Amino acid sequence: MAVDDKHISYRIYLVAVFIFLMAIAIVVKLTNIQWVEGDYYRKLAKQRTVRNFVIPANKGNIYSADGSLLATSIPNYEIRFDAKAPKTETFEKYVKQLSDSLETVLDRPSGYYEKELRKARANKNRYYLIARNLSYTEYVKIKGFPLFNLGAFKGGIIVEQETVRKHPIGKIAERTIGYDRIDPATGVEVGKGIEWAFKNYLNGKDGKILKQKIAKGQWKPIRDVNEVDPIDGYDVISTIDVFIQDIAHHALLKQLEDYEADHGCVVVMETQTGHVKAISNLGRAEDGSYYETTNYAIAESQEPGSTFKLVDLMAILEDKVADTSKVYDSQGGVVKYYGKSVRDSHHGGYGKVSLARGFELSSNTVMVQAVYENYKNNPSKFVNHIKSWGLNKTLGLHFKGEGRPYIPQPGDKHWSGTTLPWMAFGYNVSVTPMQTLAFYNSVANDGVMVKPQFVSEIKEWNKTIKKFDVEVINPRVCSPETLKKVRAVLQNVVKKGTGSKLYSKDFSMAGKTGTAQVNYGGKEGKSALYYASSFVGYFPADHPKYSCIVVVHKPNTARNNYYGADVAGPVFKRIAQKIFTDAPSTNKIKQLDSKIAKQEVSYEKYEKEANKKLSQIPDLKGMPGMDAIALLENLGLKVKVNGMGKVKNQSIQAGTSISKNTTIVLELS
Known part of the structure; x- marks a missing residue:
């Protein structure tokens, strides 16, 4: 019996020692947590709850x-209710008044809101939804x-806010106005x-709000x-x-629909x-409708066709190797x-036609002969002109994705015997519509090539933060003599050349038609050959105010009408016509001080009688x-008074004594 008691005593001592050691370990751990790792755990707890x-x-x-x-940012608000926050007496005092007030703004009766608020209070709901998608006023x-x-x-009010970007004019010019967001699938900024x-100007600087985690993983603002x-x-x-944007968009849209084209830009x-002043890029959807897709005007670099012939004419005239009057034989068209x-x-x-007439008629044979004859022994001279006009490099626009030209x-390994003649009528080269427009605009702008601008200034209310001045790319693309001849020929294209269908006696235009075969080589992996119709120029022809380019890709050839003058030209004319017929006149009235003899005689007669x-x-x-x-x-x-004009008869004859407030009737012729 004594031995058993002794064994029991050992067990008790052993358990006591174990408990003592456990207690020491707990104390050590608690001390470690509190004093050694305390800051880390407090920070971790705060991160998980605040x-x-x-x-x-x-x-x-x-x-x-x-x-x-x-484009503007519209704040959207969401209102929630922490039903535990108000004291009981406060809640009871105001719940009916709150319900009545909510009825005036939201779409449910007062009784509904009072019932829901009391239910949220009973369930200790700390995140009850009152309303979402509210305007700032609401x-x-x-x-x-x-x-x-x-x-x-x-x-107990909880306010959540998010910002939504809206475009008030809808889809018009959507690709140019653009967007800046994070792709939710990849997390990459697009x-x-x-x-x-x-974006560096538009985005501003984000703020911060401190929130505490409450039940069901929800977060509530702390203050x-x-x-x-x-x-x-x-x-x-x-x-x-x-x-102008509205005019350009709808003019392009109508033509794309009429010709069932694949896409186009203006x-x-x-x-x-x-x-x-306006830019529209429309592509065709599967249902046949058109919408803003790729920014073709800036991104699409392709062979321009005959609109490139302005390069030929300007180079030839600048080098004085031929004049506009020089005659070339089109040799039966081949x-x-x-x-x-x-x-x-x-x-x-x-x-047999002159160089100028060949350009006006867009003769490939005439323009190719003129270029090849004068530059075959020194093609670099011709190419250097293109480089001096900046057509071998991008315009350096602010937008990403600008198409790269190819000259x-x-x-080069791609240069061959046919490269120079093919360049002369717009093949074996590649430029974007915007680059072509900048070149033609230099002709309209007295030889000064300027960079296309989409933004004029950055403002904070009425204060200008930054102003974007006119940026000159090339101060003189050609001599005044060349410029004068080129402008005359471009005007004749519309008067009596390939663009004659566009001519109007009411407003003058100048420009060049273009019809290019796209994918004429039938390269594997690409679509079959199709046509791209274009027109580029400026108006009015004598004192240009606007330049414009229109490109329409893949018009329906079933109508056997895919030429630039027929497909793209009418868009150009419609824009020019609408601007000059619908826009309010800003012309100044001249010779306001000049005197008209008949008016002077009439005035003198009145003055004589009045005095x-x-x-x-x-x-x-x-x-x-x-x-x-x-x-x-x-x-x-x-x-x-009866009638209009001058006095023919008077009811009271001349010489009659004047009597105040007497009525006299005048009959006017």
């Missing part, structure tokens, strides 16, 4: 040149309702257009004020004119400044180089009606 949330700053607005809103109104006006802690290019208030972005003033630019044929679109050619160089101290009715016959009325009313008479 966190800073980003408050996105409101983006700046994008405005058109005429002050219309193109949010401010609800925030001022009874109970909610006591704030987050006493009134963007297009002005929104992306000027009414933000940790860091967001700073709104600056406003961007674009060069887009909504009036750009209208202010000649002297390079300000892009010339051959290294076994390959260059053909005119007109079967049989144009006979072959003598000695008399009359006691009798004067002879008014032949006096303008308005003068007669003024004269008689100054004499104290009442006047009635």
Whole structure:
């Protein structure tokens, strides 16, 4: 028995020692947690229950040149209710008033809201949804309702805010206005257009708000004020004119629909400044409708066709190797180089014509002969002209994705015997519509090539933060003599050349048609051959204010009408016509001070009669009606008038004594 008791005592001692050691370990661990690793665990606990949330700053607005809103940030608000926050007496005091107030703004009766609020209170719901997608005005109104006006802690109101980007003019110019966002699938920043290019100005600086984690993984603001208030972005003033943009968009859309084309673009630019007043890029959807897709005007670099012939003419005239009057034989509409044929679109050619006439008729054979004859021994001289005009490099626009031009160089692996003649009618080279427009605009702008601009300034309210001045790419693309001849020929293209269908006696235009075969080589992996129709030029021809390019890809050839003058030209004409017939006149009235003899005689007669101290009715016959009325009313008479013009008869004869307030009737011729 004694031995058993002894064993039991050992066990008790062993358990006691174990418990003692455990206690020591616990004390050590607690001490370690409290004093050694305390800061780490306190920080970890805080991170899991208290966190800073980003408050996105409101983006700046994008405005058109005429002050219309193109893009803006609209705040959306969500109101929730922490039903545990208010004290019982406070809740009971204001719940009915709050319910009545909610009925005035939201779409449910007061009884519904009182029932739901009490239910949330009973269930200790700390995140009950009151309303979402509220405007700022609605949010401010609800925030001022009874109970909610006591704030987050006493009134239980929880406010969530998000910002939504809206384009008030809809899909028009959407690709140019653009977007800047994070792709939710990849987490990569993506963007297009002005929104992306000027994001550093538009985005502003985000704020921060501290929130605490509550039940069901929900987060509630800790205090009414933000940790860091967001700073709104600056406003961007674009060069887009909504009036011209609307004209350009619908003119292009109509033509794409009529010709069932694949896609197209149009750009209208202010000649002297390079300000892009309108840009539209429309592609065809599967259902046949058209919408803003790729920014073709900036991104699509392709062989331009005959619009490139301006390069030929300007180079030849600058080098004085031929004049516009030099005659070339179109040789029946076919010339051959290294076994390959260059053909005119007109079967049989144009006979013998001058260089100027060949350009006006867009003769491939004439322009190719002119270039090849003068540059075959030194093609670098011709190519160097192209390089001096900047057509071998991008324009350096703010937008990403600008298409890169391609101009072959003598000695390159792709250079061959046919390269130079093919370049002469717009093949073996590649440029974007915007690059072509900049070149033609230099002709309209007295030889000064300017960079296309989409934004004129950055503003904070009425304060200008940054202004974008006119940027000159090339101060003189050619001599004044060359410029004069080139402008005359471009005007004749519309008057009596390939663009003659566009001619109007009401407003002058100048430009060049173009019809290019795309994928004429039938390269594997690409679509079959199709046509791209274009027209580029400026208006008015004598004093250019706007330049414009129109490109339409893959018009339906079933109509056997795919030429630039027929497909793209009408869009150009429609834009010019609408601008000059619908826009308010800004012409100044000249010679305001010049005198008109008949008016002077009439005025002298009135002055003579008016200055008399009359006691009798004067002879008014032949006096303008308005003068007669003024004269008689100054004499104290009442006047009635029949007809318009000059006084023919008067009811009271001349010489009759004047009697105040007497009525006299005048009959006007």
